[in-house]
Each structure stands twice: as structure tokens, then as C-alpha cells.
Amino acid sequence: MYIETETTPNPATLKFLPGRKVMEVGTREFASPEAAEASPLADALFASGEVTGVFFGSDFISVTAGPGADWSQLKPQVVSILLDHFISEAPLFAGGSAADIALPTDTDDAFEDDPADGDIIDQIKELLETRVRPAVANDGGDIIYRGYREGVVFLTMQGACSGCPSSSATLKNGIEALLKHYVPEVTEVRAA
Template sequence: MFIETETTPNPSTLKFLPGEQVMAAGTREFTSPEEAEASPLAQALFDLGDVTGVFYGREFVSVTIAPGAQWSDVKPQVLSLLLDHFVSQAPLFVGGSAGGIAVPPADEDFGDDPADADVVEQIKDLIETRVRPAVANDGGDIIYRGFREGIVYLQMQGACSGCPSSTATLKNGIESLLKHYVPEVNEVRAA
């Protein structure tokens, strides 16, 4: 088995492509060792010590390391854990459950006004068809959180969370796209 590695716009995050499906549906992000207890692979990655984030996409795993850590030191260990996991065909989650979660619990409810249902549907469709595939190419995901008073709230995950260029992606890329196709959109904010 060969695991391909790609850089992401976030220098702290690498994208690992095992050449097979990682998640059947949805995505899953782990930002702490406690969250990683749901997945033996994520837990093993956090146990390396320098890992601060693990993200499962459909066909990739993104791993984020702590500030000051060097990929030259961590990458061989990450590759070894990923190879062991995929060669052994071990379950991704405790109990073998699928564990896919497309939308993690919200810290804040941004809510949608039922009167905006058509606008929200247009926004969600653009995010699903235009934005998410592009963001997945960079090792992350973007989750719709709500639309209120002309503002779209989105949550960045994986390599995109904490990426130095995430603000530019939100403002110059996603906001411009949504404003172009959905005139009711005035602004995009990170949730």
C-alpha cells in the first residue's frame, strides 16, 4: 500500500491519501485527545504528542501538528500509523460504527428565518457543489451554520481551521461567490 501525501495551504497540516475510502459519508474532526477516543486511529495519532488535530474526509486524512513541531520529525510516524491502520482494515471508530458527522454540535445557534428558505437552499446548494469540493482538495471542509440578516455563518474544519489563508478564502472566495449568485447575501463570517 502507498499513501500519497499532499501539502495544504495550512503549513501545520498535511493531507494523507490512502488510495481508498476513509469515510463513507460525512466528515469527522478531532481537535483534542478526548474527542479522539471515539477513533482508535485518531487516538493513536494524538498519542504521538505533536498532533493537535485529525480530520477524516471521504478519501483522505488531514493531520495538524502543534506550533514548533516539524513535519520532518512527525511525518514518518504518521505514515506508519496510517499504513498499519489501512493495511489491517481496522475499524475507524470504536465499536466499528461509521461515526460520520457532517455537522458537529453548534456552539451557537445562528438559526434560519423560515421566510429565507429559498435563499438558504441556494446558499447550501452553492456550498455543496462549488465550495466543499474545493475546500476538500485543501484537506478540509466547510459547514453551513446559518443565515441571518444577510450574513452567512460558516465553520471551517480540518486543514482550513486555523489556516493563515482561511480569512481570505472566506472573504475573497466564498463571500464573492455567494454574493454573485445570491443577492441577499451581504457578508460571510466564520462561526
């Protein structure tokens, strides 16, 4: 088995591609060692002491190193942990498959949308799903819809995109411009 690595726009995060499915459905972010206890793989990555974030995508894992970590030393450790996990065919989540675990969803911590805005929200979600999420996944992350209120779209960046120096530019210059173009009711995009 060979695990490819790619850089991301976030210098603290590397994207690891094991050449197989990681998550069958959705994505999952672990922002602390306590959260990582739900996954033996994420827990093992945090155990290195230099990892501050782990993100599972459909076919990749993004790993964020803490301040002062040296990727030239951490990268071989991460690859070794990933190889051990995938070769042993260990479960991704403690207690079984992702289907058995209560995973966060787009509606967790979301704002209450006004049902009168249903058509606008459907357009926003369609654009996010077809145009934005694939591009963000290429950079080792994901974007989660949190709500729409009075022209403002609330989104959360995850994985390599969370904490990335260019994330605010991505939200404002990329995503906001796209949504304003296709959905004239959108006036602004904010991080939530």
C-alpha cells in the same frame, strides 16, 4: 499499500491519501485527544504527542502538527500509523462504523434559520455543496454551514482550513464573493 502526502495551504497541516475511502459519508474533525478517543486511528495519531488536529475526509486524512513540530520527523510516524490502521482493516471508529457513531452534523451548533429564508438558504447550501466544498476538500478540509441571518452567512472551516493563515481570505475573498454573486441577498460571510 502506498500513502501519498500533499501539502495544504496551512503549513501546520499535511494531507494523507491512503488510496481508498476513509469516510463513506460526511467528514469528522478531532480537535483534542479527548475527542479522538472516538476513533482508534485519531487516538493513535494524537498519541504521538505532536499532533493537535485530525480530520477525516471522504478519501483523505489531514493531520495538524503542533507548534515546533518537525514534519520531517513526524511524517514517517503518521504514515506508519496510517499503514498499520489500513492494512489491519481496523474500524475507523470505536464500537463500529461511522453509521453507529453519533457524528457531528451541519446542524450541530447551528443558528436557528428563519423558515421565510428557505429559498435563499437552499441556494446557499447548493453553492456550498457543489462549488465550495470540493475546492476546500482539495486543500484537506471542509466547510460547514451554520446559519443565515439578515444577509449574513455563518460558516465553520474544518481540517486544514481551520487555523490556516489564509482561511479569512478564503471566506471573504472567495466564498463571500461567490455567494454574493449568485445570491444577492447575501451581504457578508462570517466564521462561526
